[in-house]
Amino acid sequence: MNDTAQILDGHRISGGGSARVHIDGKPFLNFGGCNYLALTDRPELRAAARDALEKGYLFSRYLHPAYGGMDEPFDKVEAEAARFFGTESAIYLPSGYHIGFAALAALRPEFDALVLDQQAHWCLEHAAILSGLPLHRFDHCDAVSLERVLGGLPPGQRPLIATDGAFATSGRLPPLDEYVELAKQFNGQVVVDESHATGVVGATGRGAAQHFKLGERIHVGSTLSKGLCAQGATFAGNAEMIKRARQTQAIRGSSPGSPISAEVATAAMKLVREHPELCARVRQNARYLRSRLQALGLDITETPAAIVSFTRGSFADLRALQSKLFDAGMYVLHSNYIAAGPSGTIRMTVFADHSQEDLDLAILHIGSWTAARANEQRLTRSA
Numbered sequence: 001m002n003d004t005a006q007i008l009d010g011h012r013i014s015g016g017g018s019a020r021v022h023i024d025g026k027p028f029l030n031f032g033g034c035n036y037l038a039l040t041d042r043p044e045l046r047a048a049a050r051d052a053l054e055k056g057y058l059f060s061r062y063l064h065p066a067y068g069g070m071d072e073p074f075d076k077v078e079a080e081a082a083r084f085f086g087t088e089s090a091i092y093l094p095s096g097y098h099i100g101f102a103a104l105a106a107l108r109p110e111f112d113a114l115v116l117d118q119q120a121h122w123c124l125e126h127a128a129i130l131s132g133l134p135l136h137r138f139d140h141c142d143a144v145s146l147e148r149v150l151g152g153l154p155p156g157q158r159p160l161i162a163t164d165g166a167f168a169t170s171g172r173l174p175p176l177d178e179y180v181e182l183a184k185q186f187n188g189q190v191v192v193d194e195s196h197a198t199g200v201v202g203a204t205g206r207g208a209a210q211h212f213k214l215g216e217r218i219h220v221g222s223t224l225s226k227g228l229c230a231q232g233a234t235f236a237g238n239a240e241m242i243k244r245a246r247q248t249q250a251i252r253g254s255s256p257g258s259p260i261s262a263e264v265a266t267a268a269m270k271l272v273r274e275h276p277e278l279c280a281r282v283r284q285n286a287r288y289l290r291s292r293l294q295a296l297g298l299d300i301t302e303t304p305a306a307i308v309s310f311t312r313g314s315f316a317d318l319r320a321l322q323s324k325l326f327d328a329g330m331y332v333l334h335s336n337y338i339a340a341g342p343s344g345t346i347r348m349t350v351f352a353d354h355s356q357e358d359l360d361l362a363i364l365h366i367g368s369w370t371a372a373r374a375n376e377q378r379l380t381r382s383a
Helices: 003-008 043-054 072-085 096-110 122-131 143-151 176-185 239-247 259-274 277-295 315-327 356-382
Strands: 013-015 020-023 026-030 089-093 113-117 135-138 159-164 189-193 218-223 233-237 307-310 333-335 345-349
Touching: 026 356, 043 259, 072 089, 072 233, 072 259, 089 096, 089 239, 096 122, 096 159, 096 189, 096 218, 096 233, 096 239, 113 122, 113 143, 122 135, 122 159, 122 189, 135 143, 143 176, 159 176, 176 189, 233 239, 259 277, 277 307, 277 356, 315 333, 315 345, 315 356
Parallel strands: 113 135, 113 159, 159 189, 189 218
Antiparallel strands: 013 020, 020 026, 089 233, 218 233, 307 345, 333 345
16 A cells, blocks of 8 residues: 555545645645646636537447447547657557557567666556566666666667656656667667656657657657546557557457547647647746755755655654645655655655745745754754
């Protein structure tokens, strides 16, 4: 169980996806979750859902395309995903957990072994394990380690390098430009799960690949439930790749998802594509919070993602900080997710609709906590 849930034992949480959430009916300033652009209440998305209902679309897709199913909402969302990511084609997936399966199927003729960041998301890890192909891991965000692993592959074995675009716990971006150069050197490919980068990282929110100005050697998948506040996921590529992705057993054997969700996802991607200032707004908020907390002496990863996280002291210390913020009307995660470590980490989500006053309130309370801890440590040393 995620240890964060313990602070909510006996409490009821509702809302979310933006800077405000309700707990037991009371408003809280929210720094938890992943809907970075805070699109949940945008009229464009709600109108798309209403229109889908009024058109009589089913709540789930009736027939898989492999058996002749044709649904306009799915055609639309895949066309919009291709436009959003600047590719020839795309496939809409019912869940971000399918990204790894879609990527491996799409690129299967082009690699012989899998090489994963040791902290890659489970959707990549599990797809890699189930593939039965040779699997290797390299140190987190470490191009030197990656080169060493690639150099140890059998001669002629082509690697598929897999990584997150922005890591969920820290927001850290891998050095994708270095990975692409290594992939060229070793006749390999790079696939990126852009789930926590989409909508935030890159000039128009395409993710880490756009941030590093990379092109055809990068293949991307992204869940839509993070920055875009929609449901489902996409994998983008050329037409032949997407055709192969559609044939993988994991995708053919699962429900393609909801036409209503597909309509909302189309509206979300179109909105972000046409309004890149939404992406700039959340990055500005994240820079502000990050810089102020760094000024307090907290060790925080420098990243364009909308995640601000830090670890200081023990598990009990961080739980005490979470409780302090909760008592002050702020919902903040003490996370034990991937790579959080034994103490966990305070993971703060920055939303596009956070005001500077919201951020300053969090900074004030975290600052008083860091000052109190520093004073306790001085007293302990002098005792």
